[in-house]
Amino acid sequence: MELAAGVAGATDLARAQTAFSLAFHICFAVFGVGMPWLLLYTEGRWVRTGDPGWLALTKKWSRAFAVLFAVGAVSGTVLSFEFGLLWPAFMARYGGVLGLSFTLEGFAFFAEAVFLGMYLYGWRRLSPRVHWLTLWPIAIAGTLSTVFIITANAWMNVPGHVREVDGTVVSAEPLAPFLSPAAPAQVVHMLLAALMCTGGVVAGIYAVGMLRGRRDVYHQRGLRIGLTAVLGCAPLQFVSGDLAARVVGARQPLKLAAMEGLLRTQRGAPLTIGGFYDESTGRVRFGLELPKLLSLLEGFHTDHRITGLDAAPPADRPNALLVHSAFTLMVGLGSALLALAALVTLVMVRRRRRGQRPLLPTGRLWLWAAVGTGPAAMLAMLAGWEVTEGGRQPWIVYGRMRVADAVTSSPGVGWTFAGTVTLYLGLAGALLLILRRMATGGPGPDVPPTPVAPIPVPPTPVPRDDGEHRDEQAPSTPHRPRRPDRQAPDRQRPERQRPGRRRRVPVGGGTDR
Amino acid sequence: MTAADLLLLVMVGGLTAYALLAGADFGAGVWDLFARGRDAADQRRLIAAALGPVWEANHVWLIFVLVALFSGFSEAFGIIGSTLEVPLLAALVGIVLRGSAYVYRAYGGGAAGPDHWWGRVFAAASTITPFALGVTGAALATGDLAPAAPWRPCTNAFGLVCGLFAVTVTAFLAAVYLCRDAATAPTTAHLVPGLRRRALGGALASGALAAVLLPLLWSDAPVVAHRFAERSIPFAVASAIGGMAALALLWRRRFTAARIAAGLAVAGVLWGWAAAQYPDLVVGRSTATSAAAPEANLVALLIAIGLGMAVIVPSMVLLFRLFSHPDVSDGHGPG
């Protein structure tokens, strides 16, 4: 008995640890997926037009991207170790099945890291066009890495194409994860989520800037691009979410029951929006119940039979309170974003008819709404993962392996978890400070609009040893001429930096942050 | 040769790449930690400039090896995960802190605490990680581990000396690589003598530690030691020749050639160990045959790896050529 309690405790801790580190990772990984696509657009505009405003946006974003990517990469590395540390039995049994997905994912990481190195450090070594081209492999690899990892997750949700005898995999089709029926909907849904999160956060940052009175072209462009991504994807996300729910209904009926808070298996099942699932009564309290709608949505017929939680013994049911709440949150936020998208489109059409510019409404209320899109998308994304993972319980691989059988027996999980939380929260806090610094101000916050920076400022007493800011500290060459306006980039190899017609470019664009 | 053996060979190749590339990055962090004197700031700057464009790509080799391990030899991964938590967690903390601290220092502009604090975190983490990985490797050779005794790998002399050896070797590699980097530009040429001294010292220290390790190997990991005597002598000789050649070339300031010789010295040790370890993955607990995934999956993995490498290796060559001359004034990111 005591042993069982010990195992249960360890399982909960291991789950909490997994959930926490995955959630942390995904918050950064979405930028790894979405940011390169946005950068492709802004830098592409710069390469084509030579407009310094586009360069300024590109540079600012690429700096933020560099930091986000690095944190995403290290937290992802933790995950790949953690699977072995926390779920040794799971990895020992199914590592081979998921192998192809993870291996291909590894190559996607290689490609991302290699070309990101070129992109971030190649500004002065590559021509603008080639520099822009290095974004393509980054963007494609980021997207592919999502595809690969999500197929692994989809296989855990709807496993198949594997033959097991007495708990040992005797043969597995190498492509098993890619053949999971859950894969297509999940992949599309996650990719859209990544774009929405990136777009929402970008839009939010520029909206805050505009609320603070910076209503220049730079901010308007940032806002426009961000909003296009988050609001443009919102309708598609709705459709793909609906698709995902249909797959869940067909393949993971208990997950659907938990999502909807449906206890009784029945025909003509109602759709319940909001509210809290009450385990003691098996009903959703404070929810809005729409009769027969769930059956209609799932089976296109009001008589469609929907499996309820009662199809499984209580110990084998997912936590419906959690899953239903998370699902409500995701769908609620998704619908709100959809509504915002519709409103913005409407207003833009009207402004266009009247010949007003800019098309995008930028009143305070609109800006506040734009600020909200970032947190809304991130929250919806995290809630969606709670639905997916929580709704699969108590299985780690649906119908094949229970979470409790997969967990490590190590005694130290509590300490590890506490350590992880402390470390990650510390790093996240520091990162927020850095990003806030990057986000404040216009194209380059270090560049005062008028060059007030006194020229003879001695180098900072603290030696900065990163080689950045060559203007202030390149002590090996301390006597280089300084230019008060610090438009450093074309100091070296200007001929390579920009083709002739773009000599005029660097106004504002040449600044670092 | 079976598919499992071929995959093992590929993994040793990946491990070699990790040791020679990311190892040098870690070693550079070690020198960042021990940078002293008048040139300390310049030296740190050179290190940062050399690492910037490549460290993330170099780091992925670890993920590659890890993924190959759990895809191809899941059982071994399960055992490693449940017995080597302590050194692995230490390595993880090191990896996380190193990567974050590096970018926080490079891009933070002091917004999250003084940059030189992050510099110290980066340097300390760069030292912890190879140490922990060295301890892990030693435990695979001794097989002296148990699920209920997580601290066991860190309490025997062989493991600890292996950890120290790993740190020394990475520091040696880094110093050799940095000599060449520093020598390419007039702005950094004044760093060469100091780096050269460090490289020579690193070579001698690594050699001395290797001499200490051999008797410990016999007493703590007899199974591997026997196979080492049977199979690994050619690798040990190659390593020794590489080490000597590196010393001589450093002495004569032939830094590019010294890089290759140093690489051979390190790779020789790794290959010697790998050859002696085979067919055990974790001695006494898991072998290549017992742990291997079904043949069809292994073949699929190998095909995927072949295709992947065909894309990645040329890209990496391109990356290294593009940044073969680190420029301390190049700075970070967009500039």
Ligand code: HDD
């Ligand atoms: C921006 C984020 C976002 C938004 C607005 C939505 N979702 Fe979502 N949803 C996700 C982000 C997400 C996610 C985090 O990306 C998940 C988790 C796993 C996955 O593949 O996607 C997810 C999972 C997920 C699942 C579970 C899939 C499974 O377990 O196989 C369903 C049924 C839905 N979603 C349905 C919807 C519906 C009907 C939405 C209506 C608006 C919706 N989602 C909006």
Ligand code: HEM
């Ligand atoms: C929905 C789930 C996930 C998505 C969409 C995702 C996506 C990504 C992306 C885009 C990156 C590139 C780094 C960045 O841009 O920040 C990344 C990095 C990484 N991820 Fe994830 N990931 C997910 C889950 C996982 C899981 C479960 C694992 C562990 C098995 C993992 C392991 C890694 C590793 C090791 C890296 C580092 C790669 C590097 O160094 O470049 N990821 N992930």
Ligand code: HEM
């Ligand atoms: C990156 C986005 C993801 C998030 C935020 C996430 C979230 C979660 C959560 C909340 C749990 C705990 C469930 C519970 O105990 O109620 C969990 C468990 C788990 N997830 Fe995910 N997940 C993500 C992606 C993935 C992927 C891509 C994989 C595999 C390839 C995966 C594998 C697992 C495993 C092995 C567990 C532990 C067993 C379990 O509790 O089911 N997760 N995850």
